[in-house]
Amino acid sequence: MTRVHDLGHARAGDKGNTSNISVTAYDAAAWDRLRRDLTAERVAEIFATIGAGPVTRYELPRLHALNFVIQNALGGGVSRSLSIDPHGKSLSALMLTIELPEETL
Amino acid sequence: MTRPFRIGAGAGFADDRIEPAVEIAEAGAADVLVFECLAERTVAREVLARREDPTKGFNPHLRDRMRAVLPACARGGIRIVSNMGGANPVAAARATVEEAAAHGLTDLRCAAVTGDEVTDLVRARPDLTLTESGDPVEAILPDLVSANAYLGVEAVLMGLETGADVVLTGRVADPSLFLAPAMHHYGWAADDLPRIAAGTLMGHLMECGNQLTGGCFADPTRPEKQVPDMANIGFPIAEIGPDGALTVTKLPGTGGRVDRMTATEQLLYEMHDPAAYITPDCVLDVTGVDLHGDGDDRVRVTGAAAGPRPDSLRVLCAYAEGYIGEGQVGYAGVGAVERAELAAKVVQDRLKRRGFTYDEMRVDLIGCTSLHGDGAGPSDPYEVRLRIAARTQSRAAAQAVGFEVRAMHVNGPTGGGGGSNPVVRDVMAVQSVFLPRELVTPEVTVLGGRG
Structure with a gap:
């Protein structure tokens, strides 16, 4: 099983009710894999468990990084949120737990 | 060759640690220290505090920070820029002058920048549309506490042009706090987009303090994500040249790390479309940015681009x-x-x-x-x-x-x-x-x- 955590690192930021989470690959091979398999659809599927979405993905090939913009991820925004983590700081860790499909030869 | 202008981050959020700014000041490692201390809801909280007591309504840690950092800044000729003014920059300036005087710094001058509070302007325009809900602003007017515009670099420049040692603002876009001292130092024009782009990117990288230098980064389970001497993480220092050439680093001898990995995480922090990061000063495009890890905790940043500033200001x-x-x-x-x-x-x-x-x-x-x-x-x-x-x-x-x-x-x-x-x-x-x-x-x- 390969998780995003095996391939790259992540940071989450908040703006209103939207979380953005960057994923940066550790190396070129990891970048190819993340770019191919960590799709907006895959991320949306996982973040649906906290009621979040839709998800937009931006690519930064020079930096080997993806930037996911996830709407409705923060319980209405920092001040209204009932969540114990209203900024969604911990959501970077949820991104890193995502499992990717095994590579086929 | 003259050395580049150096801007240090003194704080990256309202409750940030105090010592790292003092260390930068005591080492004389910056020409300006910028303290970013104002989250989205903070101004409204400060408006309520000001209603209770007209001498309050600014950052509650302001006196502690000033007491800690002013003596070294005065010795080194280091100017201070901060949005710690909150909802009451004038009272914040008064408190700063008092703290300075208590340390024998009777010459200190402090500029208070106001004008971000536009509550009356918003009340007079009930048909303005709320971006998030799509409703007219009229819907929230009965419960409105305050409306504050994100001022741009021109507001901070007005403060710097007075020659004051300390410039305190209310709501100003975070990158503008950092861009302004560089513009002021080099005399850059507001429409000099390549330099405005470099300075805005510098501000974006610096505004959260040690999130550029190893804060919010360590993962003990990954060898790539170790952070040395975390208890003593140094805050970042930006070196920016007359043409906008930018290097980010930190105080030698402090903990933490500045490299491609930490800089990439901070580059994308709170960014949506990387081709259109909107500030009051420009629309920044980071899709062409390269981060050159030169070792020794130094990262050279190239490739920032920008389009012209927007015609309207965002008001919270x-x-x-x-x-x-x-x-x-x-x-x-x-x-x-x-x-x-x-x-x-x-x-x-x-x-x-x-x-x-x-x-x-x-x-x-x-x-x-x-x-x-x-x-x-x-x-x-x-x-x-x-x-x-x-x-x-x-x-x-x-x-x-x-x-x-x-x-x-x-x-x-x-x-x-x-x-x-x-x-x-x-x-x-x-x-x-x-x-x-x-x-x-x-x-x-x-x-x-x-x-």
Whole structure:
């Protein structure tokens, strides 16, 4: 099983009710894999468990990084949120737990 | 070759650590220290504090920070720029001058930049559209606490041009706080887009302090993500040249790290479309940015581009939206989760029987589902903490939440312990509107100095 955590690192930021989470690959091979398999659809599927979405993905090939913009991820925004983590700081860790499909030869 | 202009980050959020700024000042390692201390809702909280007491309404740590850093800044000729003015920059400037005088710095001059508060302008335009909900701003006017425009670099420049040692603002876009000193030093024009791009990117990288130098980064389970001497992480220092050539680094001898990995995480922090990061000064495009890790905790940053500044300014409207009540109680051992779930049911039932209603209620099992919902992680921990939180228009209903959760000590399932004291807090919601920038006029007041 390969998780995003095996391939790259992540940071989450908040703006209103939207979380953005960057994923940066550790190396070129990891970048190819993340770019191919960590799709907006895959991320949306996982973040649906906290009621979040839709998800937009931006690519930064020079930096080997993806930037996911996830709407409705923060319980209405920092001040209204009932969540114990209203900024969604911990959501970077949820991104890193995502499992990717095994590579086929 | 003359050395580049050096801008140090003194703080990256309201409650940031104090010592790193002092270390930079004492080492004389920066020409300007910038303290970014104003989150989205903070200004509205400060407006309420100012209503209670006209000498308050600015960052509560301001005196502590100034006391710690002013002597070294005075010795080294280091200027200070900060949005610690909150909702009352003039009172903040007065407090700063007082702290300086108490340390024998009787010459210190402090400029207060005002004009970001546009509550009356917004009240006079009930048809403005709220960006988030799409409703007219009229919908929130009865509960509006304050409306503050994100001022751009021109407001900070007005403060710097007075020659004041310290410039204190209210709401200013975070990158503008850092861009302004570079523009002032080199005389860059506001439409010199390549340099404005470099300076804005510099501000974006610096605005969260040690998030560029190894804060919010360490993962002990990955060899790539070790952070040396974390307890002593140094805050970042930007070196920017006359043409906008940019290197970010930190004070030698401090902990943390500055390299491609830390810089990439911070580059994308709170960024949506990387081709269009909108500030009052430009629309920044980072898709061509390269980060060159030169070793020794130095990263050279190239490739920033920008389009012209927008014609309107974003205005944050903060309004009261009822109350949140919260309570917690813990369970452990066999059946901990089942007992916590039973307790949640009983609390909800009792609140209903008492006739309270809630706009939204949330049940968390801390240790199971509180951060990432039901979909992730193991669900059978040895111990679990039940947390119930609810938002309501009634203070009594909010108080009842924590009251009924604490009652689980005696009136709930077996073995419930460690109930928290009930918590009730006011909800300060925020939404945005946009105002034509020519309607917003910054002003400067200078305090202190002899005569």
